[in-house]
Amino acid sequence: MGSTLVTAQDRQTLVNVVSAAFPHSTFPRGPYERAADAVIAQAGTDPRFLAQLLQGLTDLDAQREVRFSELDAETAGAVLRGADGSPFLTSIVDSAIVTLYSDPEVWDLLGYEGPSYDKGGYVDRGFDDLDWLPDPKIEFEDEVPA
């Protein structure tokens, strides 16, 4: 669980940071929320990261007239680029990139099928179903001459 120091507003801002860092028009809010919650959980075990997170989110909210979570996507991206390379943003990105793209809902949205062994692999489920190119040879004729 995350620290009680992380407010609902902080979490809201963090969700928007993750979605501004990895913007996908097809993604609902759920995967971004789960990625943000994983960042908060990680910060809960690392006081230094927690301190940077709390201060960093406060800073982001103060960059423009309105809070970070109320910015349009383009402005949010620009504000975030201003924090590029900071330990605060680097820690968020390092954590979120792992969680976000390991999320089964995201896999589904991207078309990735995840674990396959319990379904018998793809030997009878389309490992070779690509049909927009001809079937190539699979044997080599001989060895490459030295």
Next chain:
Amino acid sequence: MTRFSYDDSDVVVVVGSGAGGGTVANELCQRGLKTVVLEAGPHLTGEDYHQDEWPAFAQMAWGDTRTTSGSWQVAKDFPNLPAWLVKAVGGTTTHWAGACPRFKAHEFTARSTYGDLEGTSLLDWPIALGELEPYYDKAEIKMGVTHRHGRPPLPANNNYKVFANGAEKLGYRYYSTGPYATNAEPYDGRPATLQDGFNFQGDKHGSKWSTLVAELPKAEKTGHLDLRPDSHVAQIEHDAKGRATGVLYIDRNGTLRRQRAAVVVVAGNSIETARLLLLSGSPQFPDGLANSSGQVGRNYMRHTTGTVWGQFDKPVRMWRGETMAGVIADESRLDTDRGFVGGYYMETISLGPAFLAKFIAPGRWGSHISDLLDGYRNTAGMWIVGEDMPRADNRITLSGDTVDQHGLPVANVHFDDHPNDVAMRAHGQRQGAAVYKAVGALKTIETPPYPSTHNLGTARMSQRPRDGVVDRFGRAHDVPNLFVADGSVFTTGAAANPTLTIVALATRQAEYIATELNKTLA
């Protein structure tokens, strides 16, 4: 389960259970020799493996801290993870994909063939291809390599179809689905592949050759194998005559144990092997064991690598099927007119969204990452793997102040790309992009090198003791009953994925140890 006594000084101790150690152990057991295998990692099996990249990585990878230095990009992107190796029974054979090219004749004479290239420590091997050929045959039969000795090829999967059609259009001729050490049909008591798409995470089905599913179970059946997982070797001990007498290791309870031995075989992969020899220094061997040449840890090679992704307007679904069952060999030829010496292979590769996102531009974020992931379904991938140049200062040393959980200094991995490596990588990525563009790629993306999977050269074979660490059989020049059985012994790296050659060399070495043990060693 066989157990030999700690004080049994007739045993052969093998440090590490991967391609080198697992193979040597089985070959020794088949000859009736008492063998103790000390593996630093746990005994995971197919049931344990996760088909989910990050949990799989956390479960299998050698995650103990290492440090890095040098100008290579891995030091910047993954400063504490210079290599992507496995810490578990079976070693990195549980993670490897299965590509099995042989070395070419000229790759054993790199110094003579390429000349005195500035900034390299090139050296000819003390053995020739002809001497290794019978052992390549044995290794291929042992591993059930496709396309060889009557084993059928694997069929074309989706990623291969894109790759091979691009190769054909570009005028390449030597492309195929192997040789590859995963069963296309049942072989050696193991089933045919289910094309389930997971290799790097361990093969749950056991179709892929590894020492976990092939060599070690066979060794176990002889009654001569004492396999001890969770056993981290801290030091090789020696007597006043400079002969190895055994090892000290930390067992799973954290207790320091001594295992006596007649012979010690080190096969911890190039980084840990060099580290262990350096850690085994003593007043008699102040620079580390077997290091009178000063060559231990030097000439570290990691293959020139890179990845090219092609994105199309139609689905590829590259994650289905055998990950690396596709190779273009045309660029592995000897041809120094391309602006570099050495050759390279192109091989199919696939990553899931989690690792693709992490590796495509490490540390970066933004729409150029998320846009690429949006095209995931329509993505094809290939890996470039080629010969890199040995350099004296590319080396493993003991880190000054960083220690592991046992208090032992960790390995520092220093690497500077040679200009030849840079030229080869650029050529490979250009050709790789051309392959995909030839079949209509909308865009191609180049990914920088991953943490090293091919770690080579840190205890290299040499004719003269002053040029290397071990002789033509992998026996230490300085210590007559100490052997090295992994990729550390490679004098030069060649273009080929190293596992087949490690297995061939280990098979030959075990034959030699068994013969010698009754003569000079005993």
